[in-house]
Amino acid sequence: MQVLYFAWLRERIGLPKEQVETEAETVADLVLELKSREPRYAAAFEDMSAVRVAVDQELTDLDAPLKGVSEVAFFPPMTGG
């Protein structure tokens, strides 16, 4: 699946998106998997209360299942308008 990062998550991880092959069942599992990869992921996902998630471009939460999903995005709380 495609994993996207925005705002300071993009800056901390150092890339806007990447293709991730994973068996993770939920978003929370995917976060754990990414955190174990490299310190920059661990740093970006250190405080999950500051991170929002969208699955296939719909806002959701960490419990969201990933079966059949093509796009997951992580970003800080939104500041539009």
Added chain:
Amino acid sequence: MSVLVQEADFDVGAEMANMRAGRADIGALVSFTGLVREMPNGSEMVLEHYPGMTEKALQKIDAEARARWALQDCCIIHRYGPLEAGAQIVLVLTASPHRKAAFEAAEFIMDFLKSRAPFWKKEAGQGWVDAREADETALKRWR
């Protein structure tokens, strides 16, 4: 209905004229324009967004407003990219037979757009703008 996410500026007068064109049934046309406020340190900012999801999120907000109020038309234009102090960021237009629906719908759209549309502001020299608790609280009154 129209939702536009664009880097280019917009012309409020032209958009309002466009909404009124060829019809005489509108009694109230409300327009809200959000601007980049001047900041003490540095006067430029960059607005990042999530192409694809942004349009979907705005269309969803637009549809919810139409479901709640008897709107005759509705338009949301949101810019992204580098924006200087004083620049226009967002335009919301709502049209209805009487003013109450148009006023309320415009406020509803802005309240949701603030914290439910995937935009992030970064101020030059200051970093990413934190989400405001007040913006989250503002959503509660529409429940």
